[in-house]
Amino acid sequence: GENVEQHPSTLSVQEGDSAVIKCTYSDSASNYFPWYKQELGKRPQLIIDIRSNVGEKKDQRIAVTLNKTAKHFSLHITETQPEDSAVYFCALTDPGQNFVFGPGTRLSVLP
């Protein structure tokens, strides 16, 4: 089945700095790439998504870039704040349109 790799597994940044998380995948048929933020004990919350016909999408401090040729997509958070601290999961849809999640990145924003 589809395999999604995510790096780094943990990331610590100073408040105000940028954070970048990258995911790579193997199935070129994937066409929907969401990013989820999960706070401790809570459900994954969709923060941004991108479809395969778009290379970049931005929503305030959050942006996602997609390179279908290289099969990777990245989450960019600028001007990080302590409330950005959480686990971030990339995901994509497999041929059956079910979600396959990456292993997650624990982001810590240090004040």
Add this chain to the structure above:
Amino acid sequence: EPEVTQTPSHQVTQMGQEVILRCVPISNHLYFYWYRQILGQKVEFLVSFYNNEISEKSEIFDDQFSVERPDGSNFTLKIRSTKLEDSAMYFCASSEAGRGNGYTFGSGTRLTVV
């Protein structure tokens, strides 16, 4: 904003017992899903359900598991003869279409098998 509702929020059960986790998907959604997240690990797909039947299931979803839509609103996951390793957070999700549109997760049920 419409929500996917899951009950109970936390369930503790003895090993070997049966549990039923309940979900109320968003009313106009047609596709329903169960995912599992073992503590500290990634979210894993279990099963998808459409038109009153299973569309797809993962290797995790063995004969111990079953799903049902007993009426027009509920979507349930039954785990027969629970094992310690079934302890996890179980998330229900629903979507309007099977293509990531309006995909919404419930708040989860934490299952603890003792």
